[in-house]
Amino acid sequence: MSGSAFVYVTYIRSPQQKVWDALTQPEFQKQYWFGGHQESDWKKGASWKMFMPAHGLTDSGEILESDPPNRVVIKWRNEFRPNLKEEGYSRCVMELSTEDELTKLTITHTIDKENSQFIQAVSGGWPRILSSLQSYLETGRPHGDTRSADTRNHMKD
Amino acid sequence: MSGPFVYVTYIYTTPEKVWDAITKPEFARRYWMNYNVSDWKKGSRWEHRHGDDSGKVLINGTVLEADPPRRLVMTWTRPDGSKEASRVTFDIADYSPGLVCLTVTHDRLEGDDAMAGSIAGGWPKVLSNLKSFLETGKTENIWLTKNKEG
Numbered sequence: 001m002s003g004s005a006f007v008y009v010t011y012i013r014s015p016q017q018k019v020w021d022a023l024t025q026p027e028f029q030k031q032y033w034f035g036g037h038q039e040s041d042w043k044k045g046a047s048w049k050m051f052m053p054a055h056g057l058t059d060s061g062e063i064l065e066s067d068p069p070n071r072v073v074i075k076w077r078n079e080f081r082p083n084l085k086e087e088g089y090s091r092c093v094m095e096l097s098t099e100d101e102l103t104k105l106t107i108t109h110t111i112d113k114e115n116s117q118f119i120q121a122v123s124g125g126w127p128r129i130l131s132s133l134q135s136y137l138e139t140g141r142p143h144g145d146t147r148s149a150d151t152r153n154h155m156k157d
Numbered sequence: 158m159s160g161p162f163v164y165v166t167y168i169y170t171t172p173e174k175v176w177d178a179i180t181k182p183e184f185a186r187r188y189w190m191n192y193n194v195s196d197w198k199k200g201s202r203w204e205h206r207h208g209d210d211s212g213k214v215l216i217n218g219t220v221l222e223a224d225p226p227r228r229l230v231m232t233w234t235r236p237d238g239s240k241e242a243s244r245v246t247f248d249i250a251d252y253s254p255g256l257v258c259l260t261v262t263h264d265r266l267e268g269d270d271a272m273a274g275s276i277a278g279g280w281p282k283v284l285s286n287l288k289s290f291l292e293t294g295k296t297e298n299i300w301l302t303k304n305k306e307g
Contacts, residue, residue, distance in 0.1 A: 128167055
Protein backbone atom coordinates (compact mmCIF):
# COMPACT_ATOMS: atom_id res chain seq x y z
CA MET A 1 0.00 0.00 0.00
CA SER A 2 1.38 3.42 -0.89
CA GLY A 3 0.96 6.21 1.60
CA SER A 4 2.52 7.58 4.75
CA ALA A 5 2.64 6.02 8.19
CA PHE A 6 3.77 6.78 11.69
CA VAL A 7 4.08 3.97 14.23
CA TYR A 8 4.98 4.40 17.91
CA VAL A 9 5.07 1.75 20.60
CA THR A 10 5.37 2.54 24.29
CA TYR A 11 5.18 0.48 27.47
CA ILE A 12 3.57 2.16 30.46
CA ARG A 13 3.61 0.87 34.03
CA SER A 14 -0.12 1.28 34.59
CA PRO A 15 -3.20 -0.96 34.25
CA GLN A 16 -4.64 -1.19 30.75
CA GLN A 17 -7.99 0.27 31.84
CA LYS A 18 -6.24 3.35 33.26
CA VAL A 19 -4.34 3.87 30.01
CA TRP A 20 -7.60 3.53 28.07
CA ASP A 21 -9.32 6.05 30.35
CA ALA A 22 -6.39 8.46 30.01
CA LEU A 23 -6.64 8.23 26.22
CA THR A 24 -10.39 8.72 26.02
CA GLN A 25 -11.60 10.85 28.93
CA PRO A 26 -11.28 14.65 28.71
CA GLU A 27 -10.49 15.21 32.39
CA PHE A 28 -7.42 12.98 32.02
CA GLN A 29 -6.48 14.19 28.53
CA LYS A 30 -6.30 17.78 29.75
CA GLN A 31 -3.64 16.72 32.27
CA TYR A 32 -1.08 15.41 29.80
CA TRP A 33 -2.21 16.46 26.27
CA PHE A 34 -0.87 19.98 26.79
CA GLY A 35 -4.30 21.24 27.79
CA GLY A 36 -6.11 19.68 24.85
CA HIS A 37 -9.04 17.31 25.01
CA GLN A 38 -11.32 15.27 22.78
CA GLU A 39 -15.07 14.92 22.63
CA SER A 40 -16.59 11.58 21.65
CA ASP A 41 -18.58 8.78 23.21
CA TRP A 42 -16.02 6.38 21.64
CA LYS A 43 -18.66 4.09 20.14
CA LYS A 44 -18.51 2.93 16.54
CA GLY A 45 -19.97 5.59 14.27
CA ALA A 46 -19.71 8.34 16.90
CA SER A 47 -18.29 11.73 15.99
CA TRP A 48 -14.84 12.62 17.35
CA LYS A 49 -13.42 16.11 17.87
CA MET A 50 -10.17 17.44 19.31
CA PHE A 51 -9.79 20.85 20.89
CA MET A 52 -6.62 22.71 21.91
CA PRO A 53 -6.64 25.78 24.17
CA ALA A 54 -4.97 28.08 21.63
CA HIS A 55 -6.92 26.98 18.57
CA GLY A 56 -10.32 25.61 19.56
CA LEU A 57 -11.29 22.80 17.20
CA THR A 58 -8.12 21.34 15.68
CA ASP A 59 -9.14 17.92 14.36
CA SER A 60 -12.34 16.00 13.75
CA GLY A 61 -13.64 12.72 12.45
CA GLU A 62 -15.42 9.56 13.43
CA ILE A 63 -14.92 6.39 15.45
CA LEU A 64 -14.56 3.54 12.93
CA GLU A 65 -14.00 0.71 15.41
CA SER A 66 -14.17 0.54 19.19
CA ASP A 67 -13.33 -2.31 21.53
CA PRO A 68 -12.62 -0.80 24.99
CA PRO A 69 -10.08 -1.11 26.52
CA ASN A 70 -8.21 -2.87 23.70
CA ARG A 71 -8.58 -1.02 20.44
CA VAL A 72 -10.05 2.05 18.82
CA VAL A 73 -9.80 3.28 15.23
CA ILE A 74 -10.37 6.96 14.48
CA LYS A 75 -11.06 8.55 11.09
CA TRP A 76 -9.12 11.76 11.68
CA ARG A 77 -8.69 15.00 9.75
CA ASN A 78 -6.92 18.19 10.70
CA GLU A 79 -9.33 21.15 10.70
CA PHE A 80 -7.23 24.24 11.30
CA ARG A 81 -4.25 24.10 8.95
CA PRO A 82 -5.40 24.30 5.30
CA ASN A 83 -2.42 22.36 3.93
CA LEU A 84 -3.11 19.48 6.33
CA LYS A 85 -6.88 19.61 5.99
CA GLU A 86 -6.64 19.28 2.23
CA GLU A 87 -4.82 15.96 2.60
CA GLY A 88 -8.13 14.55 3.82
CA TYR A 89 -8.82 11.84 6.36
CA SER A 90 -6.17 9.79 8.06
CA ARG A 91 -6.67 6.62 10.10
CA CYS A 92 -5.39 6.35 13.65
CA VAL A 93 -5.36 2.94 15.33
CA MET A 94 -4.71 2.77 19.07
CA GLU A 95 -4.05 -0.74 20.40
CA LEU A 96 -3.57 -1.68 24.05
CA SER A 97 -2.50 -4.96 25.61
CA THR A 98 -1.25 -6.10 28.99
CA GLU A 99 2.24 -7.53 29.48
CA ASP A 100 2.74 -8.34 33.16
CA GLU A 101 2.89 -4.99 34.99
CA LEU A 102 3.03 -3.00 31.76
CA THR A 103 0.49 -1.82 29.24
CA LYS A 104 1.77 -1.92 25.68
CA LEU A 105 0.32 0.95 23.66
CA THR A 106 0.75 1.04 19.88
CA ILE A 107 -0.27 4.05 17.81
CA THR A 108 -0.43 3.50 14.04
CA HIS A 109 -1.35 6.65 12.14
CA THR A 110 -1.63 6.35 8.35
CA ILE A 111 -2.92 8.26 5.34
CA ASP A 112 -3.27 7.33 1.67
CA LYS A 113 -0.81 9.96 0.48
CA GLU A 114 2.91 9.82 -0.17
CA ASN A 115 5.12 12.25 1.79
CA SER A 116 2.13 13.44 3.82
CA GLN A 117 2.61 16.72 5.70
CA PHE A 118 -0.10 15.60 8.12
CA ILE A 119 1.82 12.42 9.02
CA GLN A 120 5.00 14.49 9.34
CA ALA A 121 3.17 16.78 11.78
CA VAL A 122 1.77 14.00 13.95
CA SER A 123 5.18 12.27 13.92
CA GLY A 124 6.43 15.22 15.96
CA GLY A 125 3.35 15.39 18.16
CA TRP A 126 2.81 11.77 19.18
CA PRO A 127 6.18 11.21 20.92
CA ARG A 128 5.61 14.32 23.03
CA ILE A 129 2.05 13.37 23.93
CA LEU A 130 2.88 9.73 24.69
CA SER A 131 5.97 10.63 26.73
CA SER A 132 3.80 13.04 28.71
CA LEU A 133 1.17 10.30 29.13
CA GLN A 134 3.78 7.85 30.47
CA SER A 135 5.09 10.44 32.96
CA TYR A 136 1.53 11.34 33.98
CA LEU A 137 0.50 7.75 34.66
CA GLU A 138 3.78 6.66 36.27
CA THR A 139 4.67 9.75 38.30
CA GLY A 140 1.58 11.98 38.36
CA ARG A 141 3.63 14.69 36.69
CA PRO A 142 2.86 15.21 32.98
CA HIS A 143 5.00 17.43 30.77
CA GLY A 144 3.99 21.00 31.37
CA ASP A 145 3.56 23.90 29.05
CA THR A 146 7.20 24.84 29.57
CA ARG A 147 7.85 25.83 25.96
CA SER A 148 4.48 27.43 25.63
CA ALA A 149 4.38 28.49 21.99
CA ASP A 150 5.74 25.18 20.74
CA THR A 151 3.76 23.14 23.17
CA ARG A 152 0.45 24.70 22.23
CA ASN A 153 1.21 23.90 18.63
CA HIS A 154 2.23 20.35 19.41
CA MET A 155 0.54 18.89 16.35
CA LYS A 156 2.21 21.45 14.08
CA ASP A 157 5.86 20.62 14.72
CA MET B 158 14.80 -3.45 2.29
CA SER B 159 14.57 -1.75 5.64
CA GLY B 160 14.64 2.00 6.20
CA PRO B 161 15.91 3.74 9.33
CA PHE B 162 14.20 3.23 12.68
CA VAL B 163 13.75 6.45 14.65
CA TYR B 164 12.39 6.70 18.19
CA VAL B 165 11.97 9.93 20.14
CA THR B 166 11.20 10.10 23.85
CA TYR B 167 11.06 12.95 26.37
CA ILE B 168 12.36 12.24 29.86
CA TYR B 169 12.38 14.26 33.09
CA THR B 170 16.11 13.96 33.81
CA THR B 171 19.45 15.45 32.78
CA PRO B 172 21.55 14.74 29.66
CA GLU B 173 24.32 13.40 31.92
CA LYS B 174 21.98 10.83 33.48
CA VAL B 175 20.84 9.65 30.04
CA TRP B 176 24.46 9.35 28.91
CA ASP B 177 25.39 7.38 32.03
CA ALA B 178 22.34 5.14 31.68
CA ILE B 179 23.47 4.15 28.18
CA THR B 180 27.20 3.83 28.84
CA LYS B 181 27.55 2.55 32.42
CA PRO B 182 26.81 -1.16 33.06
CA GLU B 183 25.41 -0.66 36.56
CA PHE B 184 22.64 1.54 35.18
CA ALA B 185 22.05 -0.27 31.88
CA ARG B 186 21.52 -3.58 33.68
CA ARG B 187 18.57 -2.03 35.54
CA TYR B 188 16.43 -1.21 32.48
CA TRP B 189 18.13 -2.74 29.40
CA MET B 190 18.88 -5.88 31.41
CA ASN B 191 21.92 -6.18 29.15
CA TYR B 192 24.79 -3.70 29.32
CA ASN B 193 27.39 -1.98 27.20
CA VAL B 194 31.15 -2.00 27.70
CA SER B 195 33.62 0.45 26.13
CA ASP B 196 35.86 3.34 27.05
CA TRP B 197 33.49 5.37 24.81
CA LYS B 198 36.21 7.09 22.81
CA LYS B 199 36.06 7.57 19.06
CA GLY B 200 37.53 4.52 17.34
CA SER B 201 37.17 2.27 20.38
CA ARG B 202 35.42 -1.07 20.32
CA TRP B 203 32.16 -1.46 22.23
CA GLU B 204 30.28 -4.59 23.26
CA HIS B 205 26.64 -5.18 24.14
CA ARG B 206 26.67 -8.02 26.65
CA HIS B 207 23.97 -10.25 28.07
CA GLY B 208 23.03 -9.29 31.62
CA ASP B 209 23.23 -12.85 32.93
CA ASP B 210 26.38 -14.35 34.41
CA SER B 211 27.66 -15.39 30.99
CA GLY B 212 28.15 -11.80 29.86
CA LYS B 213 27.85 -13.18 26.34
CA VAL B 214 28.55 -10.61 23.64
CA LEU B 215 25.27 -10.11 21.77
CA ILE B 216 26.30 -7.16 19.60
CA ASN B 217 29.56 -5.33 19.11
CA GLY B 218 31.02 -2.56 17.01
CA THR B 219 33.08 0.60 16.85
CA VAL B 220 32.42 3.98 18.46
CA LEU B 221 32.19 6.40 15.53
CA GLU B 222 31.49 9.59 17.52
CA ALA B 223 31.40 10.31 21.24
CA ASP B 224 30.47 13.75 22.56
CA PRO B 225 29.33 13.24 26.15
CA PRO B 226 26.59 13.88 27.15
CA ARG B 227 25.13 14.94 23.80
CA ARG B 228 25.82 12.44 21.07
CA LEU B 229 27.02 8.87 20.66
CA VAL B 230 27.30 7.10 17.31
CA MET B 231 28.41 3.51 16.90
CA THR B 232 28.30 0.62 14.51
CA TRP B 233 26.05 -2.28 15.50
CA THR B 234 27.36 -5.64 14.34
CA ARG B 235 26.45 -9.28 14.84
CA PRO B 236 29.42 -10.87 16.63
CA ASP B 237 29.64 -13.61 13.99
CA GLY B 238 30.09 -10.94 11.33
CA SER B 239 27.47 -12.66 9.17
CA LYS B 240 25.83 -9.40 8.07
CA GLU B 241 26.96 -5.88 7.36
CA ALA B 242 27.06 -3.54 10.33
CA SER B 243 24.18 -1.16 10.97
CA ARG B 244 24.57 2.10 12.89
CA VAL B 245 23.01 3.55 16.05
CA THR B 246 22.98 7.24 16.95
CA PHE B 247 21.90 8.62 20.32
CA ASP B 248 21.14 12.36 20.32
CA ILE B 249 20.52 13.85 23.75
CA ALA B 250 19.10 17.40 23.82
CA ASP B 251 17.68 19.77 26.41
CA TYR B 252 14.08 20.30 25.38
CA SER B 253 12.62 22.50 28.09
CA PRO B 254 13.62 23.08 31.72
CA GLY B 255 14.13 19.65 33.26
CA LEU B 256 13.00 17.76 30.18
CA VAL B 257 15.45 15.92 27.91
CA CYS B 258 14.66 14.83 24.35
CA LEU B 259 16.37 11.55 23.45
CA THR B 260 16.38 10.51 19.79
CA VAL B 261 17.62 7.05 18.84
CA THR B 262 18.24 6.51 15.13
CA HIS B 263 19.13 3.02 13.94
CA ASP B 264 20.00 3.04 10.25
CA ARG B 265 22.07 1.24 7.60
CA LEU B 266 19.76 -1.73 8.09
CA GLU B 267 19.31 -2.41 4.39
CA GLY B 268 21.43 -5.55 4.49
CA ASP B 269 19.78 -7.20 7.49
CA ASP B 270 15.99 -7.43 7.50
CA ALA B 271 15.99 -9.79 10.49
CA MET B 272 17.94 -7.27 12.55
CA ALA B 273 15.61 -4.49 11.38
CA GLY B 274 12.63 -6.45 12.70
CA SER B 275 14.37 -7.26 15.94
CA ILE B 276 15.46 -3.73 16.79
CA ALA B 277 12.04 -2.27 15.86
CA GLY B 278 10.56 -4.45 18.59
CA GLY B 279 13.43 -3.97 21.03
CA TRP B 280 14.05 -0.22 21.10
CA PRO B 281 10.52 0.73 22.31
CA LYS B 282 10.88 -1.74 25.21
CA VAL B 283 14.35 -0.49 26.13
CA LEU B 284 13.54 3.20 25.82
CA SER B 285 10.19 3.01 27.66
CA ASN B 286 11.96 1.16 30.47
CA LEU B 287 14.79 3.73 30.42
CA LYS B 288 12.24 6.51 30.89
CA SER B 289 10.60 4.64 33.77
CA PHE B 290 14.03 3.99 35.32
CA LEU B 291 15.11 7.62 35.21
CA GLU B 292 11.76 9.06 36.30
CA THR B 293 10.65 6.51 38.89
CA GLY B 294 13.52 4.09 39.59
CA LYS B 295 11.14 1.22 38.73
CA THR B 296 11.81 -1.16 35.87
CA GLU B 297 10.53 -4.38 34.39
CA ASN B 298 12.46 -7.31 32.94
CA ILE B 299 11.41 -6.32 29.46
CA TRP B 300 12.68 -9.46 27.75
CA LEU B 301 10.55 -11.73 29.96
CA THR B 302 7.19 -9.92 30.08
CA LYS B 303 4.30 -11.86 28.60
CA ASN B 304 1.06 -10.84 27.06
CA LYS B 305 -1.67 -11.97 29.45
CA GLU B 306 -3.90 -13.02 26.59
CA GLY B 307 -1.03 -14.51 24.59
